[in-house]
Amino acid sequence: MNKIYDFDQVIDRRSTNSIKVDSLQDVFGRADLIPLWVADMDFLSPPEITEAMKIRVEHGVFGYVKTDEAYYSSIINWLKNKHEWAVDKKELSFIPGVVKGIAFAIDEFTNTDDKVIIQPPVYPPFKGTTKGLNRAVINNPLIFENGQYRMDFDNLREIAKLDCKILILCNPHNPGGRVWTKEELKELAEICYDNEILVISDEIHSDLALPGFKHTPFATVSEKAAQNCITLMAPSKTFNIAGIVSSFAVIENVEIRKRYFNYLDARQLGEGTIFGYLAAQYAYEYGEEWLNQAIAYIDNNVKFVDRYFKQNIPQIKAIIPEASFLIWLDCRDLNLAQPELESLFVEKAGLALNSGTFFGKEGKGFMRLNVGCPQSTLKKAMDNLKKAVVL
Ligand SMILES: Cc1ncc(COP(=O)(O)O)c(C=O)c1O
Numbered sequence: 431m432n433k434i435y436d437f438d439q440v441i442d443r444r445s446t447n448s449i450k451v452d453s454l455q456d457v458f459g460r461a462d463l464i465p466l467w468v469a470d471m472d473f474l475s476p477p478e479i480t481e482a483m484k485i486r487v488e489h490g491v492f493g494y495v496k497t498d499e500a501y502y503s504s505i506i507n508w509l510k511n512k513h514e515w516a517v518d519k520k521e522l523s524f525i526p527g528v529v530k531g532i533a534f535a536i537d538e539f540t541n542t543d544d545k546v547i548i549q550p551p552v553y554p555p556f557k558g559t560t561k562g563l564n565r566a567v568i569n570n571p572l573i574f575e576n577g578q579y580r581m582d583f584d585n586l587r588e589i590a591k592l593d594c595k596i597l598i599l600c601n602p603h604n605p606g607g608r609v610w611t612k613e614e615l616k617e618l619a620e621i622c623y624d625n626e627i628l629v630i631s632d633e634i635h636s637d638l639a640l641p642g643f644k645h646t647p648f649a650t651v652s653e654k655a656a657q658n659c660i661t662l663m664a665p666s667k668t669f670n671i672a673g674i675v676s677s678f679a680v681i682e683n684v685e686i687r688k689r690y691f692n693y694l695d696a697r698q699l700g701e702g703t704i705f706g707y708l709a710a711q712y713a714y715e716y717g718e719e720w721l722n723q724a725i726a727y728i729d730n731n732v733k734f735v736d737r738y739f740k741q742n743i744p745q746i747k748a749i750i751p752e753a754s755f756l757i758w759l760d761c762r763d764l765n766l767a768q769p770e771l772e773s774l775f776v777e778k779a780g781l782a783l784n785s786g787t788f789f790g791k792e793g794k795g796f797m798r799l800n801v802g803c804p805q806s807t808l809k810k811a812m813d814n815l816k817k818a819v820v821l
Pocket of ligand 1: 528664
């Protein structure tokens, strides 16, 4: 009999320095909001990880650690079993975060003022790191059609001629939750390869494909993709261990790998910590059943929210995600300007969500809801929202 994990349990995260909870006052001006913003979950992480860390804590000596073979093999086996992706140990390196990994790639493979393509609405640090490093952001906005997003390949072909150096792909996409298909990724790979645009594929949400969808690693769709990309992954979203930091890069192409890994080596950025290695290894070795149950719970939360909107607040539509625990809400039928929309959620409903425009101006009229929480929390949030919209 499989162990049953309890995702209904409500855990008090206050005073743990959790950004999601303990930064409410600073960010929203109120500490009493229901936190449904920052992309981590309110669930206990798999106890198998916690137990392994407890044992290590009990040892009491925390000197320098080497990268264990078991760490590498846990990742290699996970990628093979979960994503049918055969990766060799030499293609792998620890990195201290996916966003940092993106910044390293921009730093190494572009010069100041070079152009980097992003596809908004998208996770804001794609733009932030690019601009922060004084590179130019070129937008290839996604097309919202029939209630879902798709990539604009015609526009990309035009932009690609502008001597762009990198495209940052969000695979699966945040927000919007698209699990890009093999065909879509193949077309993207073709355009980028032919125009010498290196693809940085952020696959941090890849393990969280919801029922009926299957993640495709960008590197696996064609030889053009495999030879022209850096893939960045992590167990952080998957197993709710973002605060531990245990991301990694996978690079098949020898030249790209040499440059990226040399960049890491020169700055000692490819070295992890005791708990980063340990948590990743135990997550990948022992976390699968927990993940299956977490995905089923999230899927049920998505359905709950969708049903609730349809029955009670039809002015707001849930864009059903194909992956992960974030729901992109189409609030345009409320006919509110963005500040009023934000105020409706915060001031009237007492809810902390990410505003759509946080992800680019293309997010106007949208809000992002995190459903990685007990359903009782969501129920309270939806009841608050219903009152706020109706009254
Ligand atoms: C698409 C995407 N990439 C990266 C991150 C953050 O990754 P890290 O904490 O490893 O930098 C997030 C977190 O929300 C994300 O949604």
